Every structure is written in structure tokens, then in C-alpha cells.
Amino acid sequence: MKGRNRFGARVLGVLLVLVLVAAACGDDDDAVTTTAAPATTTTAAAGTDTTEGTTETTEGTTETTAAVTTTAAPAADKPVLVFAGSDTPNVAEPHTFRSTTAYMVTHHVFEPLIEQVPIEGAGGKLTGSTDHVGAGAVSYTVEPAGDGLLATFSLRPEAKFENGDPVLASDYRYTFQRSIEGPGYIGVLLPFIGVGDASQLTVVDDLTFQIETTVQSPLFERFMTFQVFGALNEDVVTANATAEDPWGFTYLNTTSASSGPYYISEFSPDTQVVLDINPYYWALDSIANAGIVVRTVPDATQRAQLVRTGEIDVATGVPERLLPELAGDPNVKIFEFPTSGVNYMAMNVNLIPNVDLRRAIIKAVPYQALIDQVMFGYAEPAQGVVTTPMETHDAAIGANYSTDLDEARALLATSGETDVNLVLGVRESRLIDQEAAVLIQENLRQVGINVEVQVLPDADWAARASAGELPMLIHDWFSWGEDPFYQMQFLTQCGSFVNYSGFCDANYDAIVDSGKFSLDPAVRQDASSQAQQIFWDNAVWAPMWAATRTIVTGKCVTGVKTGYSLVPDLEFATTSDC
Amino acid sequence: MWRYLSKRLLFSLVTIVGIVVIVFFIVRVLPGDAAIVRAGPYANEEKVEQIREAYGFSDPMLVQFKDYMVGVFTGDLGVSIRTQGDVTTELLERLPASLELAFYAVLLAALIGIPFGIVAAARKGTWVDATARVFAVLGSSMALFWLGLLLIYFLFFRLRWFPGPIDRLAIGTDPPGTITGFYTIDAMLSGQFGVALEAFRYLALPVITLGFVLAAPILKMVRASMIDALESEHVRTARAVGVPYWEVLFRDGFRNALLPVTTAIGIVFGYMLGGNIILEVLFAWPGVGRYAYSAIQVNDLEALQGFVIVVGILYVMLNVVIDLIYAWIDPRIRLGKKVST
Numbered sequence: 001m002k003g004r005n006r007f008g009a010r011v012l013g014v015l016l017v018l019v020l021v022a023a024a025c026g027d028d029d030d031a032v033t034t035t036a037a038p039a040t041t042t043t044a045a046a047g048t049d050t051t052e053g054t055t056e057t058t059e060g061t062t063e064t065t066a067a068v069t070t071t072a073a074p075a076a077d078k079p080v081l082v083f084a085g086s087d088t089p090n091v092a093e094p095h096t097f098r099s100t101t102a103y104m105v106t107h108h109v110f111e112p113l114i115e116q117v118p119i120e121g122a123g124g125k126l127t128g129s130t131d132h133v134g135a136g137a138v139s140y141t142v143e144p145a146g147d148g149l150l151a152t153f154s155l156r157p158e159a160k161f162e163n164g165d166p167v168l169a170s171d172y173r174y175t176f177q178r179s180i181e182g183p184g185y186i187g188v189l190l191p192f193i194g195v196g197d198a199s200q201l202t203v204v205d206d207l208t209f210q211i212e213t214t215v216q217s218p219l220f221e222r223f224m225t226f227q228v229f230g231a232l233n234e235d236v237v238t239a240n241a242t243a244e245d246p247w248g249f250t251y252l253n254t255t256s257a258s259s260g261p262y263y264i265s266e267f268s269p270d271t272q273v274v275l276d277i278n279p280y281y282w283a284l285d286s287i288a289n290a291g292i293v294v295r296t297v298p299d300a301t302q303r304a305q306l307v308r309t310g311e312i313d314v315a316t317g318v319p320e321r322l323l324p325e326l327a328g329d330p331n332v333k334i335f336e337f338p339t340s341g342v343n344y345m346a347m348n349v350n351l352i353p354n355v356d357l358r359r360a361i362i363k364a365v366p367y368q369a370l371i372d373q374v375m376f377g378y379a380e381p382a383q384g385v386v387t388t389p390m391e392t393h394d395a396a397i398g399a400n401y402s403t404d405l406d407e408a409r410a411l412l413a414t415s416g417e418t419d420v421n422l423v424l425g426v427r428e429s430r431l432i433d434q435e436a437a438v439l440i441q442e443n444l445r446q447v448g449i450n451v452e453v454q455v456l457p458d459a460d461w462a463a464r465a466s467a468g469e470l471p472m473l474i475h476d477w478f479s480w481g482e483d484p485f486y487q488m489q490f491l492t493q494c495g496s497f498v499n500y501s502g503f504c505d506a507n508y509d510a511i512v513d514s515g516k517f518s519l520d521p522a523v524r525q526d527a528s529s530q531a532q533q534i535f536w537d538n539a540v541w542a543p544m545w546a547a548t549r550t551i552v553t554g555k556c557v558t559g560v561k562t563g564y565s566l567v568p569d570l571e572f573a574t575t576s577d578c
Numbered sequence: 579m580w581r582y583l584s585k586r587l588l589f590s591l592v593t594i595v596g597i598v599v600i601v602f603f604i605v606r607v608l609p610g611d612a613a614i615v616r617a618g619p620y621a622n623e624e625k626v627e628q629i630r631e632a633y634g635f636s637d638p639m640l641v642q643f644k645d646y647m648v649g650v651f652t653g654d655l656g657v658s659i660r661t662q663g664d665v666t667t668e669l670l671e672r673l674p675a676s677l678e679l680a681f682y683a684v685l686l687a688a689l690i691g692i693p694f695g696i697v698a699a700a701r702k703g704t705w706v707d708a709t710a711r712v713f714a715v716l717g718s719s720m721a722l723f724w725l726g727l728l729l730i731y732f733l734f735f736r737l738r739w740f741p742g743p744i745d746r747l748a749i750g751t752d753p754p755g756t757i758t759g760f761y762t763i764d765a766m767l768s769g770q771f772g773v774a775l776e777a778f779r780y781l782a783l784p785v786i787t788l789g790f791v792l793a794a795p796i797l798k799m800v801r802a803s804m805i806d807a808l809e810s811e812h813v814r815t816a817r818a819v820g821v822p823y824w825e826v827l828f829r830d831g832f833r834n835a836l837l838p839v840t841t842a843i844g845i846v847f848g849y850m851l852g853g854n855i856i857l858e859v860l861f862a863w864p865g866v867g868r869y870a871y872s873a874i875q876v877n878d879l880e881a882l883q884g885f886v887i888v889v890g891i892l893y894v895m896l897n898v899v900i901d902l903i904y905a906w907i908d909p910r911i912r913l914g915k916k917v918s919t
Contacts, residue, residue, distance in 0.1 A: 080750075090661045090662075091661060097616065097618025097620065097621065188625065249662075250662065253662045253663070268864075269660075270869060270872065271864040272745070293749050295744055295745065296862065297744060298859045298862060302860065305731075305735050306742045309738070309742060456609075457610055458875055459611060459876055459877030460609035461610075462614045462615050463609070463610050463614055466614055477619070490619070497619065497620070498619045
């Protein structure tokens with residue numbers, strides 16, 4: 001009896017030890033954040049009031065004033081929206097390259113000087129147009145000045161940061177200066193609009209800010225709508241800067257100093273980000289919801305199912321293969337935004353120097369099958385580096401990018417190449433690229449070209465692509481601002497960081513440069529067509545498709561907007577309408 | 579006992595140092611360049627080089643190793659290139675979520691595996707035994723993610739019996755104040771029984787998935803050990819002299835089977851600490867496994883090696899605890915000699 005009691009006590013002891021060991025491994029104080037979903041903070045009144053933005057053009061000067069839009073739902077009825085993306089919002093710092101979902105977060109937090117006028121579509125879809133109105137600026141003018149442009153922005157006197165500080169011209173100057181001189185990547189983009197030095201930024205008075213450019217870029221106004229130029233609170237950021245981090249990057253990694261409609265009240269990468277309404281925002285009435293909770297659901301199928309069951313309101317990154325089934329679900333709505341972005345298979349011209357072989361490959365790619373079987377119809381033919389939906393696309397040249405296996409065989413014979421074995425590198429995270437690679441591999445096999453598809457970890461793929469080690473690779477690109485010359489510069493000009501084909505042609509570069517800084521549509525069209533012809537002649541890419549961006553929501557969601565960046569803008573989104 | 583404990587701790591320390599050194603070099607030979615991913619597609623070589631400099635990737639390997647070792651032994655696992663956050667802090671924030679999941683999964687696996695294994699051994703050759711073996715084969719052969727997908731589809735999406743795979747608590751529910759880091763326990767300790775119930779509901783599907791799969795090895799181990807014990811001479815003698823069946827079963831059979839069972843549970847728990855990546859991704863569980871998954875995707879070396887080190891240390895500590903339990907259960911082990919019976 002005594003032995004049995006001792007044995008029982010030991011078993012109990014073992015269990016107790018296991019419980020204690022497990023429990024003791026918990027962190028004491030700072031392990032779990034304690035903030036939850038946002039509380040409704042808005043006090044907007046009911047009613048609808050829409051005043052059209054006005055655009056007035058006088059000789060060489062464009063003056064635009066803001067549109068003011070308010071929506072119907074009173075504050076108490078406004079819902080908190082739940083958003084889930086395909087990746088984790090990693091940092092909130094606006095001048096750092098970050099995850100797709102992180103861009104979605106910062107889009108709602110920083111107010112740029114101007115914004116796109118939305119066009120309302122069916123089902124509550126809002127698409128940014130190419131017309132612009134003031135956002136942080138109540139009005140603005142852009143006029144020629146020498147070789148460049150002089151833009152004058154009259155700031156909104158009622159605009160305030162999340163702490164109640166007024167948004168001043170000095171804050172915008174600081175933001176631009178930080179983007180030029182700070183360690184982020186934005187400074188690389190600014191030469192595209194002829195801004196490369198802080199001396200080009202002028203604070204005229206507290207509410208007047210000027211930018212003088214060195215070139216007349218047609219992209220200038222589009223750039224001014226980008227979230228990365230949204231106002232930062234200079235006082236707050238500089239107060240949190242250090243000698244090692246003079247631009248306060250560390251501080252802004254997890255907080256906002258917001259000038260936009262929302263501020264970050266919780267930032268827990270891998271768990272959730274909570275966007276509460278900025279109580280000092282100048283257009284509180286226009287915000288259609290009471291806040292946004294951003295959750296990360298890495299598995300795309302689960303993300304879609306959570307939308308179907310109503311646990312998530314808005315989801316992005318839902319694979320195209322799931323869309324046909326979702327389209328038939330009465331609880332789900334799919335917002336479609338055609339884009340000019342390009343998904344393409346690049347051929348490294350240094351590793352595959354035979355142009356006839358490259359053209360044979362281009363002719364063997366099953367373009368329509370890719371759109372039908374990989375994208376399930378949610379794409380348009382790309383037909384070139386300047387894709388079909390993009391301005392200055394040349395349809396006559398684009399038509400060359402078609403499937404013709406007989407012609408491919410003939411070109412292969414002309415090339416004189418036999419026993420062709422090539423590697424096609426695709427990223428591990430991109431299932432559609434892998435599916436496309438398999439279809440391409442099969443078609444190329446039919447014409448006598450053997451392809452080994454290598455699925456590589458993303459970082460390995462990036463390193464090998466940058467080093468020019470992959471003979472063929474699949475990549476995708478979307479140019480903020482949707483400008484053809486911007487797209488050509490990054491993807492195809494000599495020395496560009498993402499010119500993975502190694503294609504380099506001085507004449508081509510000169511033509512692209514000539515269109516880049518011209519405001520004349522005819523000059524731009526001519527330059528673009530010439531560039532597209534050279535690009536086809538050199539047979540550098542097989543442009544596969546221009547994807548349609550889809551945002552999957554619950555059936556009651558309206559007001560989902562995107563613009564030049566394709567980032568989902570949920571400021572006007574609500575679930576109150578059904 | 580103290581001598582035994584000191585010896586075990588010394589061996590553990592050597593093992594941990596070995597893990598730390600090996601992890602450094604393994605992570606360094608992984609293909610890819612984290613700086614390129616971090617810089618993004620708009621960057622130029624100058625920006626990429628700035629990032630390499632900032633994170634010390636350009637330093638000679640020996641300098642990197644020295645910095646790394648100094649960091650590890652002062653509790654500094656570096657800065658994540660993905661989140662720009664402190665890796666030690668980020669891992670400690672996520673560890674309780676993984677441990678809570680592992681704890682309940684092992685508990686469920688033990689609650690299924692041990693009784694089922696005992697009954698199967700006691701009724702060897704009957705339909706009960708056959709059922710247990712079928713269960714063990716199913717559990718061993720079923721892929722974790724497949725079972726998880728099935729459970730999510732039927733129990734969440736179709737039947738709505740459980741909440742969706744979105745996190746540890748519903749959106750809008752405040753987590754309880756941190757005491758142990760286990761939401762279920764902390765909520766109960768702070769009297770928030772509604773939150774505790776919700777935490778259990780969100781734990782249910784991943785725990786059932788893991789518990790089912792992990793119960794199989796425990797069941798097999800218990801069954802085999804029990805059969806060995808029950809067929810031993812001393813048990814036969816005990817039965818012959820009239821000791822009641824249930825007393826023989828638990829005092830002689832289960833007691834003797836306890837050592838291998840402890841090993842099985844220890845191995846399963848250790849496996850859980852590092853092997854949860856797929857499940858945490860599937861259930862959007864904010865633990866260290868998902869952290870490692872995100873790190874792998876962008877070659878976040880500091881985060882990745884931090885994860886491996888933390889899991890390695892936990893595994894070694896777990897083994898020490900198991901050894902101590904062994905020594906406690908069986909004095910022959912701590913005395914280092916065979917006790918004559």
C-alpha cells in the first residue's frame with residue numbers, strides 16, 4: 001500500500017513538473033501586447049455631401065482645388081473593417097522598402113499633397129482616375145519654370161497630425177528632404193521627376209510649399225499622390241531621432257506620426273496591426289468606417305474561407321485558382337482592377353546570346369493558355385514591356401508576341417542550336433509562376449527545347465537573378481504611376497537593378513530617355529513605339545500577361561478603392577450598406 | 579542527485595555551445611542575399627551595400643562569428659532584417675503562443691495515447707487492440723497539414739463548430755494580462771473565464787490536429803512497453819500469488835512502462851517546439867514557427883538563427899528535465915549502478 005501511494009505521488013509530481021515547466025517558459029511582462037481592436041472614435045454626422053473638385057487651366061498653369069466627399073453612415077453605425085493580406089506588415093516606416101501589407105498600412109496613415117479623383121464603378125468599386133485634387137493641399141498649381149516645373153501647394157489650414165499639431169509646409173519639406181537624404185529607397189525614384197536636392201524644396205510660409213524640378217516630367221503630379229510623400233510630423237520624428245539614426249527610421253518602424261485618416265494604435269508584426277481613426281483628420285466625415293484591423297493569414301485558402309464566413313471583410317492575395325469558386329459564392333464580392341503591370345519570362349541575353357533561339361522561345365510560349373489556366377481569365381495579354389492596358393502600347397508590335405509552334409520550330413532550326421537545355425528559375429512563394437513555368441516547359445519541349453524548372457527560395461532567386469546567373473526567369477512588376485517610360489527604365493535600361501535579362505542597348509536607352517521627360521503625347525508615343533520595336537527585335541522577353549488585381553470582400557463591402565499604386569484604400573469602405 | 583544534476587547541466591552547456599556554433603555556419607551557407615530582398619527592386623547596388631554594411635554582412639566571417647557569439651551569450655540575438663526589431667524580444671513575444679499550443683497538444687496526445695495503449699496491451703489480440711493499432715497507423719501516416727486542412731474545412735467552414743484559423747483570440751478581444759504567457763491560464767488566473775473559454779476555442783482545432791497525430795507514437799510506446807512488462811516473470815509471479823489484476827496492471831505493468839513513455843512524451847514535446855511551422859502557418863498561429871517561416875522567405879538570417887538557437891536550448895533543457903524525471907522515477911539511473919533486486 002505504501003509503495004502504491006509513493007508511486008501515485010510520483011506520477012502526480014511528474015505531471016505537476018511538466019505543467020510548471022511549460023508555464024514558467026512564458027515571458028513575464030512584455031510578452032503579449034494588450035491592445036485589442038480599435039474603439040470607434042469618430043463623431044461624424046449623418047448625411048451625404050459631395051462637391052466636385054474643380055480644375056482650372058490657364059496658359060501653362062493648372063490650378064486644382066480639392067473635392068470633398070462625405071458618406072452617409074453616422075459614426076455610431078460605422079463598422080471596424082478586418083483586412084487580411086498575403087504577408088505580414090513588417091515595418092511602418094514609409095521610406096523603407098516593405099511588405100505588400102505594410103504598404104497598405106502606411107497608405108492609410110500618411111497624407112500626400114494631392115490624390116486621384118475616384119471614379120465610382122459597379123458594386124461600390126472606386127478607381128483612381130488620372131485627374132487629381134488636393135489632399136494635404138487645398139489647392140495647387142504646376143507651371144513650367146525654365147527646363148523644369150514649379151509646383152506651388154497651398155496647404156489645408158485645418159489639417160492636423162494625430163497629436164493635434166498642424167500640418168505645415170515645413171513638415172512636407174522635411175518629408176521630401178528625408179526621402180532624398182535618408183537611408184530609404186525613395187531617393188532613387190525622385191530623379192524621375194527632376195528632384196534630387198533639398199534646395200529644390202521651398203517653404204514659402206506655414207501653409208505654402210513649393211517644389212522646383214529640373215525636368216518637365218509628365219509623372220510629376222502622379223508622384224505627388226504617392227503615399228511615400230505623405231507628411232511626416234517633423235517635430236515628432238526629429239525628437240525621436242538619434243545620432244545613429246538621424247532620420248528616426250527606428251521610431252517610425254512601429255508607429256505613425258500620422259497625417260492621414262488613420263493612425264497606428266497597435267503594430268505587432270505577425271499578429272495584428274490596428275488602425276484607429278486620426279481624431280484630428282481634416283475630413284473625418286468622409287471616413288466610412290470606424291477603423292481597420294489588419295491580420296495576417298499566411299495560407300491563401302484559409303484567407304478566402306475566412307472571407308466566405310464573414311470573419312474577414314477584405315482580403316488580398318487570393319490566388320486566381322480560387323476565384324471562380326468564390327465568384328459563385330453569394331457571400332463574397334470580387335473587386336477587379338485591371339492593371340498595366342507585367343508578368344514576364346525574361347531571357348538572359350548573355351547566357352542565351354542567339355536571338356533566333358530567343359525568338360523561338362517567345363513563339364513557343366502558350367500565352368492564352370497561361371491566361372486561361374494559370375490566371376483563370378483574371379489577366380489581359382501583356383504583349384510587350386509596355387503592356388496592352390498601358391498608354392503608348394503599340395498593338396502592331398505587341399501582336400508579335402503570339403504562340404506559333406511551327407514558327408518556333410523554324411526559328412530554332414534557323415538558330416542552328418541543337419540539344420538546347422535551359423534553366424528557368426521561379427520563386428518558391430509564387431505558385432502562379434511555377435504553374436506558368438510548367439506550361440511553358442511543356443510547349444518548349446514540343447519544339448525541341450528542354451527546360452529545367454528550378455523552384456528557388458525567394459532570396460536565392462533574387463541573388464541569382466541580380467547576378468545574371470539564371471538563363472530564364474519569371475518575374476512580375478507593377479509601376480506606381482503606370483508610366484511606360486518608368487517601366488522601361490527599371491526593367492530594361494542598361495544597368496538597372498531589376499534588368500534581369502542583361503539587355504543593354506545605348507540607342508534604346510536614349511529613346512526611352514527622350515520620352516521620359518517629354519510632356520508632348522506625340523513625342524512620347526513615337527519614342528515608346530520605337531523602344532517597343534527594338535525590344536521585340538532583340539527578343540528579350542516573353543511577356544506573359546498583365547494581371548487583373550483582385551480584392552475579395554464580404555458581400556456587404558462597398559467603397560474599396562485603388563489607384564496608381566494598386567494598394568487597397570479602405571478609407572471609404574464600409575459594410576453598412578446591406 | 580546533485581552530482582548527477584551537475585553532470586547533466588555540464589553536458590547540456592557543451593551541447594548548447596555546439597548548437598550555437600553549428601547554427602552560425604549552417605545559416606551562413608544558405609543560398610540567397612537578404613540585403614537584396616531588403617533593399618527592394620528600386621534599389622541600386624549602393625543601397626544594397628549600405629544594408630550589407632549596416633547588418634555586418636560585409637564583415638569577414640570571423641568578425642561576424644565573434645560578434646555573434648558575444649551577442650548570443652549576452653542575450654542579444656541581433657536585429658531582424660525583416661521587421662527591424664530585436665530578435666530576442668520578438669522570439670520571446672511569440673514563444674508563449676507556441677508553448678501553449680505544444681503543451682495542450684501533448685496533453686491531449688497523452689490523454690489519448692496512454693489509456694488507449696494500456697487498454698490495448700491489457701486486451702492484446704482483441705478488437706480493442708486492433709482498433710488501437712489502426713489508430714496508431716492512421717496517426718503516424720497522416721500528414722499534419724492534411725489533417726489540419728480537413729478539420730478546418732469540416733469543423734470550421736462547413737459546421738462552424740470552431741472559430742476560423744485567424745489567431746489566438748477573436749478580433750476585438752483583449753488578451754489577458756501576461757502571467758505565464760498562456761492565454762488560457764492567464765485568463766483563468768485573472769478571472770476572465772470568458773476569455774479563457776475563447777482561447778480554448780481558438781486552440782481547439784490546432785490542438786486536435788496535433789494531438790491526433792502525436793497520440794500515435796505515445797500509444798505505440800505505451801502498448802509495447804506494457805506488453806513487455808505484463809509478460810515479464812515478476813508480473814506472472816504476482817498474478818500467480820493472487821495479486822489483483824488491476825493492481826498488477828498499474829503497479830507493475832504501467833510503472834515499469836513509465837520510463838519509455840516519459841521518453842516518448844519528451845521527444846514529442848521537443849518535436850513540437852521546432853516542428854510546428856506548417857501548423858502555425860496553416861492556423862495563422864502567431865508563434866515562433868510562423869516567425870521562422872517568414873524569416874526563411876526573406877533570408878532573415880538573424881531571426882532564423884535566433885529561432886534555431888532558442889528551440890535548441892529549449893530542447894536541451896527539456897532533455898535535462900526528462901533525465902531528472904528518469905532519475906527520480908528510477909534510482910538506478912542517478913546512482914549510476916545496477917540495484918540488485
